[in-house]
Amino acid sequence: MIHAEQLAKRFGKVQAVQDVSFEAPDGAITGLLGPNGAGKTTAMRCVEGLLKPDTGHVTIDDIRVARQPRAARRRLGVLPDQFGLYSRLTTREHLAYFGRLHGLDRQALNAAIDSVVSQLHIDDLLDRRVEGFSAGERMKVGLARALLHSPQNLVLDEPTRGLDVMSTRSLRDLLRSLRTAGRCIVFSSHVMQEVEELCDHLVIVGDGVVKAAGSPAELCRQTGHTRLEDAFVQLIEAAA
Amino acid sequence: MIRQLWAVALKEFIDARRDPRSIMTLVGYSLMGPVIMLAAFTALVENQTRNEKQVAVQHLERAPGLTAHLQEHGFELEALGPDVDVTEAIANHDAILRPANDFTAMLRAGRPAQVELVLNTSKPSSQAMARRVEQAVNAWSGELASLRMMAMGVAPQAAQPIQVQKRDVASRADRAALVLSGFQVFVLIAAFFGSMHVCIDATAGERERRSLEALLVQPVSAFGLVVGKWLVAACYGLFGVALTLTAMGVLLPMAPLGELGISYQPTPLSILTMFVLIAPLALLAAGLQMLAASYAKSFKEAQTYLSLLMFVPMVPAMAVSFLQLDSEPWMFAVPVLGQQQLLGEALREVSPDPIAFLTASVIVVLAGLACVLATTRLYASERMLRGL
Numbered sequence: 001m002i003h004a005e006q007l008a009k010r011f012g013k014v015q016a017v018q019d020v021s022f023e024a025p026d027g028a029i030t031g032l033l034g035p036n037g038a039g040k041t042t043a044m045r046c047v048e049g050l051l052k053p054d055t056g057h058v059t060i061d062d063i064r065v066a067r068q069p070r071a072a073r074r075r076l077g078v079l080p081d082q083f084g085l086y087s088r089l090t091t092r093e094h095l096a097y098f099g100r101l102h103g104l105d106r107q108a109l110n111a112a113i114d115s116v117v118s119q120l121h122i123d124d125l126l127d128r129r130v131e132g133f134s135a136g137e138r139m140k141v142g143l144a145r146a147l148l149h150s151p152q153n154l155v156l157d158e159p160t161r162g163l164d165v166m167s168t169r170s171l172r173d174l175l176r177s178l179r180t181a182g183r184c185i186v187f188s189s190h191v192m193q194e195v196e197e198l199c200d201h202l203v204i205v206g207d208g209v210v211k212a213a214g215s216p217a218e219l220c221r222q223t224g225h226t227r228l229e230d231a232f233v234q235l236i237e238a239a240a
Numbered sequence: 241m242i243r244q245l246w247a248v249a250l251k252e253f254i255d256a257r258r259d260p261r262s263i264m265t266l267v268g269y270s271l272m273g274p275v276i277m278l279a280a281f282t283a284l285v286e287n288q289t290r291n292e293k294q295v296a297v298q299h300l301e302r303a304p305g306l307t308a309h310l311q312e313h314g315f316e317l318e319a320l321g322p323d324v325d326v327t328e329a330i331a332n333h334d335a336i337l338r339p340a341n342d343f344t345a346m347l348r349a350g351r352p353a354q355v356e357l358v359l360n361t362s363k364p365s366s367q368a369m370a371r372r373v374e375q376a377v378n379a380w381s382g383e384l385a386s387l388r389m390m391a392m393g394v395a396p397q398a399a400q401p402i403q404v405q406k407r408d409v410a411s412r413a414d415r416a417a418l419v420l421s422g423f424q425v426f427v428l429i430a431a432f433f434g435s436m437h438v439c440i441d442a443t444a445g446e447r448e449r450r451s452l453e454a455l456l457v458q459p460v461s462a463f464g465l466v467v468g469k470w471l472v473a474a475c476y477g478l479f480g481v482a483l484t485l486t487a488m489g490v491l492l493p494m495a496p497l498g499e500l501g502i503s504y505q506p507t508p509l510s511i512l513t514m515f516v517l518i519a520p521l522a523l524l525a526a527g528l529q530m531l532a533a534s535y536a537k538s539f540k541e542a543q544t545y546l547s548l549l550m551f552v553p554m555v556p557a558m559a560v561s562f563l564q565l566d567s568e569p570w571m572f573a574v575p576v577l578g579q580q581q582l583l584g585e586a587l588r589e590v591s592p593d594p595i596a597f598l599t600a601s602v603i604v605v606l607a608g609l610a611c612v613l614a615t616t617r618l619y620a621s622e623r624m625l626r627g628l
């Protein structure tokens with residue numbers, strides 16, 4: 001469970017996030033939705049503990065991120081945008097590296113690798129270097145890395161960018177099965193169709209504040225639109 | 241934290257080993273120094289010991305005594321025709337002698353006889369040859385002077401009231417150290433070049449490939465991350481130093497150093513000693529380069545910083561070397577300069593002073609640690625996310 005409370009963050013003269021609060025419960029997919037520059041990435045980085053909010057705080061499974069960043073991160077898996085892989089390492093070396101950073105011993109590491117490999121069907125990628133992988137394959141390696149220490153919470157930053165239909169579908173299926181397993185999933189996006197299909201709960205962020213929150217159906221009802229895209233545009237522009 | 245540090249070190253080691261550019265900078269720069277030195281020595285010796293004696297003479301018949309003397313002293317003479325323009329002919333000859341028209345007459349009269357020596361000082365070979373010819377002519381002139389004085393009943397020594405006797409107390413090892421001092425800079429630089437690429441790749445490279453964010457969200461301490469990267473980079477610096485020293489050990493005996501009046505026979509033990517003396521510098525080199533590269537947003541930017549930075553620590557060492565300052569105790573306390581002094585002593589085959597070695601080593605290691613702490617602060621701060 002991820003809980004953000006009245007986050008605010010300023011970089012010099014730019015107020016990147018002004019007032020963002022949301023709650024991402026276990027067993028649900030929460031979408032952070034907003035136009036470019038709305039403050040999604042800054043809010044996500046506060047959740048990951050990379051940025052310290054000027055005011056407000058984030059808890060991950062009731063652990064305050066700013067106070068115990070390492071304890072909080074142990075319960076968090078992150079898929080950053082562009083996946084951030086090392087092209088000269090193989091998939092297995094990626095997993096071993098990050099597993100060791102999480103303190104897994106050899107036995108636990110091997111078990112964890114076996115588990116994510118079968119979960120993501122990446123047997124054929126395991127001993128190849130990441131150099132030359134397609135976007136879909138890179139996403140899978142990045143996701144395997146994020147899931148390796150079986151975190152209760154998963155944060156994905158625009159995970160479908162650059163993916164083809166097949167890869168997007170397999171990602172969607174995987175996220176659904178993680179939801180069924182009771183995990184807490186937060187992802188940022190600006191692809192309406194994807195968000196509508198996947199998210200139980202949406203947080204619309206614009207100009208650094210939460211403009212609206214609710215399920216896709218609730219947001220449509222609230223604005224009187226049938227399409228989420230129209231509802232989104234109205235919510236963003238209304239307050240501006 | 242030790243486990244994480246080890247994980248980082250292992251990963252960086254594999255990553256660097258597979259990077260052809262890391263290996264190329266390491267091997268290329270490490271071998272460059274010894275190869276340049278070998279080539280320079282060989283060329284130097286060849287120039288100095290080339291002992292041809294050839295001189296062209298115009299109007300050979302005007303100075304039979306002089307030409308006989310030159311031939312006696314091993315000169316090959318080539319007669320030039322009377323119509324030849326010597327300013328043009330000097331292009332094909334290193335030196336040309338032109339006795340004056342009245343050369344023999346003046347000699348007989350006991351007055352200074354003129355002989356023109358044509359040379360081209362812009363050509364080193366011409367300069368060297370002209371010097372040899374001049375020496376030979378002067379020697380003959382001296383002989384003639386002695387004969388004249390004896391004929392006048394004066395002892396020839398009367399014209400030589402003072403005689404300077406040079407006594408060189410430098411040992412062959414001292415002279416070797418002076419000649420090989422250029423080599424010190426190559427060894428010191430190897431500690432920097434060896435780790436340069438690894439430092440960039442592990443910091444600015446990580447940022448450029450966008451893998452930094454994924455790494456920073458792991459439950460690791462910034463200190464563990466930085467130290468892991470630092471140690472691997474320092475290892476590459478050590479490879480660089482080891483490779484340079486080994487190449488020196490193999491290549492220098494091939495250089496004709498004996499011809500320069502010096503002897504230097506590196507033994508495995510002396511090479512190993514030098515390695516130990518320099519080794520601590522690798523920690524500072526890696527720390528300093530990591531700190532600078534961590535500020536860069538891209539690989540290129542980091543390369544620019546480091547290529548400039550590399551010469552900063554070299555400044556004291558180069559200054560002392562150019563100003564030819566004598567070794568002083570305080571020099572051991574200056575990073576890099578201290579290592580250079582230690583290396584200089586090792587080349588002079590002076591056994592290293594433990595106190596000097598400890599001082600110099602503790603200081604560079606502390607300076608390296610200071611860089612690591614500064615890098616850690618940077619990694620733990622939000623500034624690390626700039627540009628991501």
